[in-house]
Amino acid sequence: MEQGNKAPRTAPSPPEKCTDPYLRCAFNGAAQTALGVSGSALLAHSPQGCEYLVNNAFTSQECDYMETVTLCTKLCVDEIVHGGEDLLARTIREAKELPISALFVLSACGPEIVGDDINAVCETLQPEVKFRLVPIECAGFRGSQYDGIDIALDTILKRLVQGSGKKIPDSVCLIAPHANANPTWTADLAWVKQVLTRLGIRIVATLTHRTPLSEIERAASAETSLLLSHDAGQKAADYLSDAYGIEQICRGIPLPIGMTNTQRWLTALGERFDVLSTAEDMVAEGERMVTATCRRKWPMARFLYRTPAAIIADATIGIPLVRFVTEEMEMTPELIALYTSQRPVRELLEQELKSLNLSPRIAYGTDVYRTRSSLLEVQPRVVFGSTIERHAARGLPVAYIVEVVRLMRLFRMINREYFGYTGILNLFECVQNEWIIGWRSKERRYEAKW
């Protein structure tokens, strides 16, 4: 990899007072995390509108409505004026017959501002109910959905993990798989689990997706942690390290999207767990499979050689895509706009850009307005992004909008990973379909006779 000296052009961040955000609030992120615990229910201590943020989280975690119940205290003016603790207590009592192992009680902006003490209410009611009450103070104003994931993970780890117990050799705790803008991120998680199984690494807990409470309780027995997001979960990894000596692995390496990233990631795992030859076999097999498949299917991405491209996504997908788009697809990223702007995100992206000798325009913590302005300025021909960019780019000379995150238009019945080798093919397929749509005739030159 060539080391270059070009400096990336980071767009100055104006002090924006009026923003059109991509990210939801902390309440939503916390709900996503809580709903990843199986055999539980969620009670939103909030006005009824916040229930819609829970519904969104419900969909994101692919909950089954036959199994998972979500409840809401539906706060009104009375509770804002006089406090909603009594109503919360009443609602918990209403739910006491639910066959669950935990009830997560999430507080929204209103009750937190007026000072409802959900911790005290849960503590008082705990003896009355058979399930664990887990209060999470996650008002929307506490930050973005990623902050909400961190808040919820913090609460869950501190309240539910049982510290004692031996370390399980060659084991791992997976963190924040759901902080990933792949609309079917559960496939990324499934790929990771499959890889770990093949490498003989035992998964002690997944924080969180269909995770039984008992798994969380045992999380401290993991030898290592593996963070599956560049946007959230680092605080949880740090906590597990500090509290239980759990070593974080694959840190500072982009997630496994594309051949090089996947190779690096698998190699790092192989080295850590002393299964390097198995990891190398997986790399060789995977690369053979991808190459052979491409030879048979002929991805049209090859015609987009050095086409100026933009990547507008979360850091989890966006940062690894930079190398994939540059190396495997041979396009040139000229605009990278990420939803987040934390220092680790900046460092990782800048490390990748330096390694690739790229100097695109960068927008950290972008919103829809900044994205459109940046597209207008850079004028890329291909955009890897979401349905929002498809519409935000109207009137601009963008030939292809490859929707890889936050899909609203396209539908996937089968979950598709971006991680790993099949992930490469899935991303090629996204490009191919967009290419086909781009070429489809919009008009007919004449009418058929029959």
Added chain:
Amino acid sequence: MPVTENDSIVFHGDLRQLLGKVESGEMIPKLQASHAPMCKFFTAYYVISGIRHVVPLVHGPTGCPLYMSDFVRTRECCEIRGIPLEPTACTALDESHVIYGGEGKLLEAVKEAYFKYHPDLIVILSCCCSGIIGDDVESVAREAEKVVGCRVLALRSEGFGGDFRSGYEDAFRLIMDVMEPPEKTMKRTINILGARWGPPPTEFSWDMDEIERLLALVGIQVNAIIAGGCTVEQIKHAREVELNASWCYDWGQKLGDLMQERFGIPYSRTGQPYGPAATKEWLLGVATPLGMEAEALTVIEREMREIEPDLAYLRQALSGKTAIIEISEFPGPIRALSLARMASEFGAHPVVINVHPYTIKERMPSIRFLLESGVNPEIILTQGLFRLGSFRSSKETEEELEAIVQEYDDAIFFGNSGRFPPCPVVNLTLMNPAFQPQYGFVGIKNIAALVRQALENKDLPRSRLFRGMLYGTR
């Protein structure tokens, strides 16, 4: 009335009796956690976003506008209805604003919104945070209006501040502030009131298309569909029309009454145009005050002639049947009650299932209007409606529905295909564009086609797969 109140039947009577029980507080759901419709903020946003080139500026954290951005603006407007991507602007309040107040940021945000989006109107929408901390959004709006080149209004729309209906009504009331004193009268011109859900005309544009088609045939112009894609200019001239009408009595009623009271513009009080009688009423309700009764009657006569085979079929198909109409799954209680009237018109006996008492409470004026118009169908409420949680109860209501249907002879179910009662199912979902609109004369043709499908295919097997998906496997 073969069904009696028991463990699974909570109420069995008629609409008037149900209204009485709701008014006396007898039928208020006791479980706090059951049934959560949208909050006031959402519904206020729906209405405001229906004005073209408006910036709805949400004064709150990012969670509140995001649902609107994804669902209303991007998916509904851009993907389905050909609307350009419009901003969902937000002040993104954080913890420090909650402590120190966000008015300063809001003022700057209004200026920034004007600079970025060049709107015709900015509406500040407060939500829970800004409402509780007491940010004076009205004063900020007045201050901001002095420094930007468009009107700036403020709407107190805190989610906790009222039910979903109050959001609609307060937003419609606010829109009246944009209306300017009339310079002239626009002859033979009306406003259509009560639309919402973003710049497209209304939730489902087909019904509005049918209304506009009929009005055009009579020779009546529409100034503005408020607020369904209307411009600020059209709102400014809204007081110059001769009459206001509504695409749905329920949603238009408040604004219609207010405009009549404040500006003296008459409001045509008619129900939804479902079926021949209601469609005639609707059209004459508009045409007669405009002095265009004769033209309207000519159009009605011609349209009725064209659909005579469908009318005959519906009379033959529905006569003597029991029409079981489910409200909780069918889109909206008022539509279901309108359908009950239509079923009755064709000789069926309507029985409406599961109109939630909450829904009755929120729609008192409309329900009273329907009763005054003679719509008083038999109503059954089941226990599933009141159960804890919003999803599990669906399985129970399905089982309860199946049991109820078996109690009636010659039943036909009007609802959607997500139900599996042991009788023909008329799939009236608004999610299938193949048989839209349901309003007006074209609507009668479509409903006739749906009834035909239901009756002619009643013996075909239903999907085990979809049933298992919705209610679990037995």
